[in-house]
Amino acid sequence: MKTRQVDVAVIGSGTAGMTAHKAARLQGKRVLMIESGPYGTTCARVGCMPSKLLIAAAEAAHAVAAAPGFGVHPGSVRIDGKQVMHRVRSERDRFVGFVLDGIDAIADEEKLRGHARFIGPGKLQVGEHSIVEATSIVIASGSTPIVPPEWQAAGERVITSDAVFEWTDLPSSVAVVGSGVIGLELGQALARLGVRVTLFARGNNVAQLTDPLVLQEAGAVLARELDIRFQTSVAHVEKTPDGSAIALTSRYAAGQEKTEQFEYLLAAIGRRPNVDQLGLETAQIALDRHGIPLYDPHTMQCGQSAIFIAGDADNALALLPEAADEGRIAGDNAARFPDVKPSLRRTPxxxxxxxxxxxxxxxxxxxxxxxxxxxxxxxxxxxxxxxxxxxxxxxxxxxxxxxxxxxxxxxxxxxxxxxxxxxxxxxxxxxxxxxxxxxxxxxxxxxxxxxxxxxxxxxxxxxxxxxxxxxxxxxxxxxxxx
The missing domain is CATH 3.30.390.30 (FAD/NAD-linked reductase, C-terminal dimerisation domain)
Structure with a gap:
């Protein structure tokens, strides 16, 4: 087991981790960035950029469909699913390439591959090969889409948004479970591209809205185009006997059940912070009831410790601008510890x-x-x-x-x-x-x-x-x- 000593250790190489690394390096500190998964941010690989590519294709199809309203009547429309997904994937790879260029620009001695876990307040074990002793540590370990275990039993037909951008063709049908931003964006885009889409929402929530009148309007507007089933839960999911689809049984608020078949079930019910395997119980910091470190949002410091947190890992707003801001604040304060200072938090x-x-x-x-x-x-x-x-x-x-x-x-x-x-x-x-x-x-x-x-x-x-x-x-x- 090799031991390394650094000023700042950053767990994660996503948007928050890369920004934290840069902020700490700007103060001349010895920084080590630790990553156990693929390099490349969630935004570039499976988030904001590939989803907008799919949405752009859907907007083009919808513009043709809406043209008769202006007195413009186009000819027959053919949506080539393979071509749509080829552009999504190739442009996605281009965006990821820019991120990987940034990773490559970081010196090899400042990167370490492997899963990190705390074995003490300022000590990490990385895989089975390294011990990292750091004056301060930034947790920027990101998040993972939530898929209930009972759905996972249905196999590869139950997917998350990560898998959508690996498709080489558009499917015939998709059940989208969840009416948050991801479910709505992908559900509407796929529907506009000719996929049979049904969106199931346990409650009446629409994206991030909380105003009851705006919520009511949003539900009505979106339902004019999209098959949205509010107040409907997923009672049971199983793969069909031939394995070509899933059978989804939904349950309405009044208790009635209905079983339908879809080629895929897209789980879009949220993401969970990647903190449960970090050994936080040995870090000597306070955790909330979900196991997330308690921290100051203006300094990103966990209590009075030399541990900081940023990005999706803190379970706040899982958004790229927020991750970048939090990474900058966390990296800056980790480098200056114990002289921690509050920084600007922008309007949400x-x-x-x-x-x-x-x-x-x-x-x-x-x-x-x-x-x-x-x-x-x-x-x-x-x-x-x-x-x-x-x-x-x-x-x-x-x-x-x-x-x-x-x-x-x-x-x-x-x-x-x-x-x-x-x-x-x-x-x-x-x-x-x-x-x-x-x-x-x-x-x-x-x-x-x-x-x-x-x-x-x-x-x-x-x-x-x-x-x-x-x-x-x-x-x-x-x-x-x-």
Whole structure:
């Protein structure tokens, strides 16, 4: 067993791990990055980039299908599944190649292959070949898709999003279980590419939304195009006798059951942090009831220890921008330990690339009901009759914006609507800049643009803010529990 001594050890080489390594190296520290799986980030290999490639193909197919609404009538459409997946895979490999170039640029002596586990607060065992003694350690071990054991028994017909991007052709049918971002994005994309898709949701959740009115609108809008079964659980899954499909028995809220066959079941019910095999019980740090280290989100430090955590491993927002920010903070503080300093945490921003797109930013409705009950107002706009949206035949969705009584500062927003990825950025920037609603209404708005819908919502919000909170229209729905 070889022993190595370093200043900072980083467990994981994903977005958080690579960023932490770079941050610590910039301070001149001896850094070692440890990886037990394939190099290349989740985003590039099986996440945001390949999924957007599949979505782009689906958007092209949908544009042809929607063209008659403009009086444009294309000829017959043929979707070549093999060609679709070839482009997805080849472009995916190109993006992964850029990440691997970054890994290759790291000196060999700063990389170590093998599974790391704690054998003490500042000591790791890597595989059966190395002991690493480090002044500080960054846990950036990522996450893994959740597949219940009873589903795994059905074999290779039960997959996660990781397997989708290894397909060489499109399947005939897929059951998608889970109405989070991954399930909705992939489910809608596959359906638009001609795959028979049914999406099963245990509750009424849609992506990351918490506002009950936006949730209601999102469910209705998406159900117009996609076969979504809300309040429906998976009771049983088994492989068909010939092994060519799975038989899925679903159970509705009222108790009725229905069995259907699909070529694949795509499990999209969430991801779990990769911390259970790290030997954290020997690290002498406090853990929550799920076994995740307790940490300060502004320093990423676990208690007062020399252990830091970043990315999906901390079970917060499993998003690339968050992983990059947390990796930078964790790596910087691990290098400067014990002189740990808080760093900037940006306004939360989450986007689902469905159509219409779904976004939340700043404080969510649920969070405000807990922290600002009766002290925040709501403004809204429906995109159903919004000018530019109607021009594009994309007039679906709802935006709700939130601001604080008194200060009139914008606190957050939730929406489903056209070009939400752009609208949400503007509003997130406004939140981080701590702009007030009057200040936002002083900003320029061109015509005709979708942003005029934002102005409509802000105008309604301003009217509510001008009233006494007890008499503000709609204030009742700001109370907890709604």
């Amino acid at each position: 921003l989450t986007i689902a690339f469905t159509e219409p797109q779904i976004a939340t930013l700043g404080a969510t409705y649920r969070q405000l009901c807990a922290s600002h009950a009766g002290r925040f107002a709501v403004g809204a706009v429906s995109f159903g009759n919004q000018g530019r949206s109607r021009v594009m035949l994309q007039n679906q969705g709802l935006l709700r914006v939130y601001a604080q009584f008194g200060s009139q500062r914008l606190l957050g927003a939730e929406l489903i609507g056209p070009r939400a990825e752009h609208l949400s950025h503007l509003l997130a920037w406004a939140c981080q800049a701590q702009l007030t609603v009057p200040a936002l209404l002083d900003m320029p708005f061109y015509h005709p643009v979708i942003e005029e819908g934002v102005r409509t919502a802000l105008r309604e919000l301003a009217l509510h803010l001008a009233k006494d909170p007890e008499h503000a229209p709609g204030c009742a729905d700001c109370s907890p529990g709604v």
